[in-house]
Amino acid sequence: MCLALPALVKDVLPDDTARVELGGVMKEISLALVEDVRPGDYVIVHVGYALSKLDPEEAAKTLALFEEMAASAPAVAE
Numbered sequence: 001m002c003l004a005l006p007a008l009v010k011d012v013l014p015d016d017t018a019r020v021e022l023g024g025v026m027k028e029i030s031l032a033l034v035e036d037v038r039p040g041d042y043v044i045v046h047v048g049y050a051l052s053k054l055d056p057e058e059a060a061k062t063l064a065l066f067e068e069m070a071a072s073a074p075a076v077a078e
Contacts, residue, residue, distance in 0.1 A: 017029065020045065
């Protein structure tokens with residue numbers, strides 16, 4: 001099973017890379033598979049690669065579902 005997550009592009013960097021915010025964490029990813037990405041866009045990220053751009057409304061819905069799942073999950077002891 002694969003899990004690809006919506007991420008907000010914060011900065012487009014040289015060499016087909018970007019800095020994105022993913023669940024409150026900043027991460028550098030590759031944009032080699034996606035064209036015309038700008039800061040403020042949402043992209044679907046899987047193992048460090050942007051796979052496609054995502055509509056902001058769809059990104060918001062998906063992120064809300066992840067938050068809902070996290071809120072209803074039992075607490076994990078550390």
